[in-house]
Amino acid sequence: MDSLTIRQAAQEDLTIIQEIEKVSFPSPWSTDIFQTTLSDQRCRNIVICSNGEVVGYCFAFMMKTMLHMLNLAVHPGHRKKGVAKRLLNEIISGARTCDKEYVFLEVRKSNEQARLLYESIGFSRVSTWPKYYTDTREDADVMVKRVKGKQYERH
Numbered sequence: 374m375d376s377l378t379i380r381q382a383a384q385e386d387l388t389i390i391q392e393i394e395k396v397s398f399p400s401p402w403s404t405d406i407f408q409t410t411l412s413d414q415r416c417r418n419i420v421i422c423s424n425g426e427v428v429g430y431c432f433a434f435m436m437k438t439m440l441h442m443l444n445l446a447v448h449p450g451h452r453k454k455g456v457a458k459r460l461l462n463e464i465i466s467g468a469r470t471c472d473k474e475y476v477f478l479e480v481r482k483s484n485e486q487a488r489l490l491y492e493s494i495g496f497s498r499v500s501t502w503p504k505y506y507t508d509t510r511e512d513a514d515v516m517v518k519r520v521k522g523k524q525y526e527r528h
Contacts, residue, residue: 377456379463382411382418382430389427390420397446400508407432410443417467421460423451431460433467433476440468440520442478457487461494465520474521479505479513491516 382390387407394401410416410432417440421429429447433440442464447456468476479502480487488498496516505513 376424377459378422378425379419379459380422382420382432384408384411386420386427386430387411390430393427393429393446393448394444396449400506402444410434416443417464419460419463419467421447421456421463423456429456429460431464433464435468435471435473438474440464440471440473440476442476445478457490458494461490465494465518469520472521475517475519477515477517479515481506482512482514488514488516491518494518 387404390407391401391404394407411418413434415435416432417435418432419430420427428451429445431445432443434443445457445460447460465476476496478491478496480491482501492498496518498514499517500515502513502515504510
């Protein structure tokens with residue numbers, strides 16, 4: 374069985390992160406975006422390793438009362454094995470530790486697997502941003518999970 378470990382993302386992880394990014398998204402982040410996010414002290418950037426090899430990552434931005442999940446991907450060979458859920462739980466735990474009230478993210482309307490994963494750990498869809506993704510003009514569902522205090526309720 375694979376041994377999964379989570380650690381802070383580092384500059385030397387960028388090559389494999391970008392490989393995972395390219396096979397995961399129609400419009401992958403550029404090297405510059407990754408480098409900027411890695412160097413930003415307000416960001417929490419983690420990787421998950423299987424037997425020492427990076428197989429997924431999550432980049433998030435810490436705001437005053439919330440954590441904005443910017444990017445999460447898992448190598449195709451490691452999907453549907455709980456890897457993304459481990460990353461999400463780590464990011465959520467970090468948000469609680471940093472006294473954030475909630476975590477939010479955007480997800481493509483067409484990405485049903487991701488939406489189901491987020492819902493399974495307590496995220497709720499609160500809004501839709503029309504034509505959010507510039508590459509395809511696809512809508513984004515905005516999802517929120519309260520991590521401190523009473524669970525978020527949609528009205």
